Amino acid sequence: MIKIDQSKVTEALARKLAEGCPFGAVRTDENGMLQIGASCRLCRQCLKLDLFGALSLDEGPEENVSGDWNGICVLGEFLNGRLHPVTLELVGKACTLADGRMPVTVALPGHGVSKAARLICDCGADAVYTYDDERLSAFEAMRFAACAEDCIRRVRPAVVMAGATAAGRSLAPRLAARFHTGLTADCTALSLRGACELHQTRPAFGGNVMAEIVTKTARPQMCTVRYRVFDLPERCSKGNGRIIALRMPEPDRAVEVLRVIPKPLEKDLSEAEAIIAVGRGCATAQNIADAHRLACLLGAQVGCTRPLVETGQFDPKRQIGLSGRTVKPKYLIALGISGSVQFAAGMSGASCIIAVNHDPSAPVFGIAHMGLCCDAGELLPEMIRQVEQEKAKKTGKEMRA
Numbered sequence: 001m002i003k004i005d006q007s008k009v010t011e012a013l014a015r016k017l018a019e020g021c022p023f024g025a026v027r028t029d030e031n032g033m034l035q036i037g038a039s040c041r042l043c044r045q046c047l048k049l050d051l052f053g054a055l056s057l058d059e060g061p062e063e064n065v066s067g068d069w070n071g072i073c074v075l076g077e078f079l080n081g082r083l084h085p086v087t088l089e090l091v092g093k094a095c096t097l098a099d100g101r102m103p104v105t106v107a108l109p110g111h112g113v114s115k116a117a118r119l120i121c122d123c124g125a126d127a128v129y130t131y132d133d134e135r136l137s138a139f140e141a142m143r144f145a146a147c148a149e150d151c152i153r154r155v156r157p158a159v160v161m162a163g164a165t166a167a168g169r170s171l172a173p174r175l176a177a178r179f180h181t182g183l184t185a186d187c188t189a190l191s192l193r194g195a196c197e198l199h200q201t202r203p204a205f206g207g208n209v210m211a212e213i214v215t216k217t218a219r220p221q222m223c224t225v226r227y228r229v230f231d232l233p234e235r236c237s238k239g240n241g242r243i244i245a246l247r248m249p250e251p252d253r254a255v256e257v258l259r260v261i262p263k264p265l266e267k268d269l270s271e272a273e274a275i276i277a278v279g280r281g282c283a284t285a286q287n288i289a290d291a292h293r294l295a296c297l298l299g300a301q302v303g304c305t306r307p308l309v310e311t312g313q314f315d316p317k318r319q320i321g322l323s324g325r326t327v328k329p330k331y332l333i334a335l336g337i338s339g340s341v342q343f344a345a346g347m348s349g350a351s352c353i354i355a356v357n358h359d360p361s362a363p364v365f366g367i368a369h370m371g372l373c374c375d376a377g378e379l380l381p382e383m384i385r386q387v388e389q390e391k392a393k394k395t396g397k398e399m400r401a
Contacts, residue, residue, distance in 0.1 A: 001058050002036055002046065008054035009034045020049045069219040070196065071103040073157035075148050075175075076120065076128075077167050078110030079139055085232065086163035088123050090225060092233025094161060095124040097192045102158075105129065107151035109144050109248065111137040121241030123233045128241060129154070133248040138257045139167050145174045146251040152179070157220050158196040164224040172224050181218035187225050188322065188345060198223070203322040203342070228270050228326045228349065267301055269318060274300035275329045277320055277347070280307050281336025281357060282376040288313060290380040291335060297387045303327065305343050321346035335376040339364025 014034050017026045025040035034054070036046075047055055072094040077084040087106070094104045106120050109131040117128040131147040148171060152160060160175065162168040164186050176183035188210070189201035197214060198221040204211040215221040269275070276295040278288060288302075295302045304314040306321060320327055321343040328349035335356050337343060344367050347353070355368035356376040365371045372379065 002040065002042070003056045003058050004034050004036065005054050005056070006033055008052045010052070013050070013052060013054060017046050017049055017055075021046055069156050069158040071105060071155065071157045072098055072159040072161065073152060073155055073220070074104070074106045074125070075160065075162040075168065075171060076106045076108035076110075076116070077163055077165060078108055078113050078116050079167065080137075081112060083113075083116040083119065084163060084165060084227075086165060086168075086225070086227040087120065088232055089227070089230040090161045090163060091120055091123050091125050093190065093225075093230045094159075095233065097159075097190065102196065103127065103155075105151070105155050105157065107131075107148050109133075109136050109147035111135075114243075117243045119235070121243065122235045124236065125241045127155075128243050130243060130245050131248045132245065136248065138260045139170075140255050140257055141170045141174065142251040142254040143248065145171055145178075146249045146254075147246075148175055149178055150246070150249045152220060159192075159198050160220045160222045161190075162222075162224045164226040168224050172222060176222050179218070179220060179222075181220060181222055182213075182215040183222045183224070184213045184215075185224050187223045188229055188326075190223065190225070197221075203345075208342075226326050228328050231349075266317075269301055269303055269320070269325045270327055272301040272303075272327060273330050274298055275303050275320075275327060275332045275347075275350075276300050277303045277305070277332055277334045277337060278308060278314075279305045279335065279337030279343075281338070281359075282380070283308055283311075283313065283336065284377065287336070287377045287380060290377075290384060294333075294380060294384050294387065297384065297391065300329075300333075303332075305337055305340075334364055334368070335380070337364050338362050339367060 014028050022043065022045060023039045023041050025037045026046055027035055027037065029035050047057060074087060074090045074094055076087045091106060098104050103126045104124065106125050106128045108117055108128055111132060111134050113130050113132050117130050120128050129151045136143060162172045172183055184200040184202055187200045187202045191199045193199055200213045200223050201210055276291050278291050291302055302318065303320045304318050306319055306323060308314045309316050309319045319325060322345050324346060326346050331352040332347055332350040333354045339362055348367060353368045355364040355371045356374065356379055357364055358375045360373045
């Protein structure tokens with residue numbers, strides 16, 4: 001943040017700084033005091049214009065990067081009586097990064113979390129700090145943040161990881177602000193180098209480049225990771241992790257949840273075991289209708305590439321790729337998809353990828369396990385016909401039996 005020494009501010013300087021700020025963040029209040037508003041983007045233009053030393057940049061306390069920050073802490077997500085699988089994925093990744101050299105801990109607020117805590121220990125965590133309280137049955141950001149902050153202050157981890165879920169995306173920025181540290185959202189890869197320095201990779205500029213981000217001057221280093229980016233860890237039958245039960249700290253302020261009205265359940269594309277993915281090469285209304293028909297016959301879900309979301313043909317929740325969902329189905333049939341880097345990164349974890357494209361040089365064939373070089377729109381009706389025939393044969397045999 002930028003600090004102001006009001007004793008050095010003149011009327012001419014205040015006017016010069018206000019006119020020179022490209023974001024309109026610098027102004028004077030009714031008492032003539034120089035103020036920097038919330039629209040400040042720390043572009044430092046005002047520091048260049050200040051010739052009198054009235055402004056200074058405060059980059060946070062140096063003690064924040066002292067050597068006693070050690071280990072990795074995962075923010076567990078336990079809501080509605082269920083542990084979100086992304087918690088276990090992050091525990092598995094944390095154990096891989098730690099490699100026995102540092103502790104892996106988990107902060108687990110919620111109500112009725114004892115079984116989930118034992119499961120986390122069985123997946124490799126060294127310690128689970130539980131905050132079991134009836135008031136944590138429903139998600140309330142201030143209470144959950146108070147628990148996570150308490151755990152971080154006790155453990156002082158060098159790295160804090162959270163799932164890029166609705167709850168995780170609400171908690172992580174609050175905690176980053178409280179600890180005056182950075183936060184990298186939606187990471188696709190993580191690695192540790194040197195003295196516990198976290199290198200965080202995430203898409204930038206609309207997914208056109210992959211940025212590697214390092215938090216040099218603050219601790220803890222914080223990141224969020226989308227569900228299904230990492231694999232679930234193998235469960236050990238004799239986890240040696242400790243479970244430490246703590247009382248929920250009272251936040252300065254909190255919202256009282258009076259009633260929770262559940263939304264109708266939607267099929268999450270990230271959970272799909274089979275996916276029919278549609279691209280620009282298979283984007284007519286008839287093609288899309290056929291893709292839905294084939295998915296229905298196979299018990300699959302339909303996904304798409306970004307251009308079909310931009311044209312309004314699909315809901316954004318159906319998009320696969322860096323700026324959409326990350327999926328790991330047993331099989332994925334890619335219809336009319338060229339196979340851009342952005343799309344490939346979102347579905348590379350599929351066990352079997354079947355690509356259909358009329359262009360033999362399409363990049364998708366480089367990542368596919370099986371490929372068909374033909375028009376996807378022409379192939380779809382034949383695929384539907386053959387699946388229907390097989391289903392009819394199976395039904396006939398069952399009836400005769």
